Amino acid sequence: MLSERVAAHSGSLGGSVASATVPSWLTVLTGGIVVGGSFLFTTLLTDHDAMRGVNWWRLALPAPARLRRAVVPFARACSVGVLLVVLATGFVGPREGVRNFALLLVWVGWWAGYTATTYLVGNTWPALNPWRAPLSALRWIRDRRRAGGDGDAEGEADSLVGGVSVPAPWGVWPAVVGLLGLVWLEVVSPVGENPRLLAGVVLAYSLATVAGSLLAGPVWFDRVDPISRVFAAYGRLAPIQCGVDGSLSLRLPGTALTEDSLPDRPGEVAFLVALLWVTTYDGLVATPTWAAAVEPVVDAGVPALVVYAAVLLAGFALFLGVYRLAARRVRETADTYVTARAIERWFAPALLPIAAGYHLAHFLGYFLGLAPALAAVATSPFAPPASPLALVLPGWYGSVKLLFVLAGHVLAIWVAHSLAFELFPGVLAAIRSQYPSVVVMVFYTMTSLWVITQPYAPPPYV
Known part of the structure; x- marks a missing residue:
């Protein structure tokens, strides 16, 4: 059956996965050593052709x-149907989190x-x-009317697409602002446990996204919509890649990141950087350390919502500042004329495996634990079972999730190593350029592992 912590906040991952059973300091130290050791190993691989x-x-x-022409419209029609069911069950379905289809879905x-499928398999979100x-x-x-030669209808259709x-x-x-805003809303509001509020947020997001896409055209999903950008970014890491011509190819995970820099x-x-930070932030606010730190500040008179927003922005600025400082140091250690801005864009894809x-470390246990409840409720979303069952994960899973974090960092080391050899001529410059990147990755690793190893504590004041 469900634990109280999971039932309390269906949208939160903190209570659904046990913390690691090994001491925090040992886990954090080991993670830093593993990342550093991975770098030392990759320095032995200097054959660029290999x-x-x-x-x-x-x-x-x-x-x-x-x-493709047959499957895509069908798949999108199904997703529209699911969205409508989410809205309906959110507004009129059961209020209990583990019985409400909208919350679970x-x-x-x-x-x-x-x-998880967007980076483990491929990005199907488009x-x-x-x-x-x-x-x-x-x-x-519009295309049908153009084919029929209806010039007036063509102009009418064009006026609704790309007008802004x-x-x-x-x-x-x-998209950066949207991503930070969505995570802040998820943390500070009961959107993860109140189906009515969730349905309202989904409806508002749907209206804004549809209106924006009709006014701005497809560029909306490329530059404004944070959800589409999250899945597109994760999709670059996946083994199944889709070319601009619609062709599909199977590749080794993460290797597509080594070819093209960011636009x-x-x-x-x-x-x-925001994508990396928000997942860390989501875990950070559910730790006893956060509760102990935020309570005196709120007691002093600072509104809790302001504290949560300030830390979200400050942490993002810190992560971004550390990365940009590392890019400048890369330019110095590699002794190159490549600008720091170009170096930032070139090595940024290495952040995606992290x-x-x-x-995966945060959400796989959450997904496995509540997947049976989702399956049971999905069979009858408007009349769900009275007590849906959920899995209780074994104690050793707390250590397994640490492996996901370390695997992501090790893959990031390989991606950064490959990118360095693509950008800088010669072996020595390519290896020396990675020194600052490794320091940053050790910093990110130790921060992530520290958060992962903390016991769950409900975020206070929200």
Whole structure:
């Protein structure tokens, strides 16, 4: 049966996974040593052609265009149907978290389970995204009318798509702000346990996203919508990759990150850093250390919502500042004319395995524990069972999740090592350039492991 902590907050991962059984200081120290040792091992791999042979290996997968044209509309129609059920059960379904389909589907099935598939398998969100349906339907109507030679109808359709542009100087900063805002809302509000509030948030997000996409066009999902950008970023890590022409290929996990740097747009690096930080923040606020630190501040008269927001922004600024400082140090140690800004963009993809490993460590146990409840409620979302069952994970799982964090960091070391040899000529410059990156990764590793090893404590004042 469900533990009290899980039942208390269906959207929270903290109470669903036990903390590690080994001492925190030993776990943190071991993690730092493992990352440092991984770097020392990779320095022995200096054959650039051999590294390219690993990173560039791929196996073409069948992807008939006719099948794609049939599957994508069907999949998107199904996702629209699921979204409508989420809204309906959120507004009128049971109020108990473990019996409400909306809460279980959003937090367990989607944010925990589906998100993991985007980096473990491949990013299917462009095909499933229900908020793309109105834009896709409008574009389909426009194309049909163009084919029929209806000039007036063509102009009418075009006036609804792409009428508003997202200013280029903004880059993808709107998505950064959106991601930070969504995580702050998830932490400080009962959106994870109140189905009515969750349905309201989903409805508001749906209306804003559909309206924005109809006004700005597909660029909305590329530069503004934080959810689409999260899945697109994680998808670059996955073994199944989709080319611009729709072709599919199977690759070794993470190797697609070694080929292309981020686009030269404001906020690209900041978004990946934010993706890494928000998962850390989500775990940090559910630790006894956070409760002990925030209580005196709130007692002194500072509003709790302000404290949570200030720490969210300060932590993001710290993570981003540390990364940018490392990029400048890379330029010095490599003795290169490549600008620090270019170095930031070049090595930023190496952060994705860290973020994915941390997400998996946090959410896999949460997903496994509540998946039976989700399956039971999904069979009858409007009349769910009275007491859905959930799994109680064995005590040793607390140590297994640490392996996910370390695996992500080790893969990040390999990606950074490969990127260094792609950017800098010669062996010595490529190896020396990684010194600052390794220091940053050790910092990220030790921070992540410390959070993972802390016992769960409900975030105070929210």
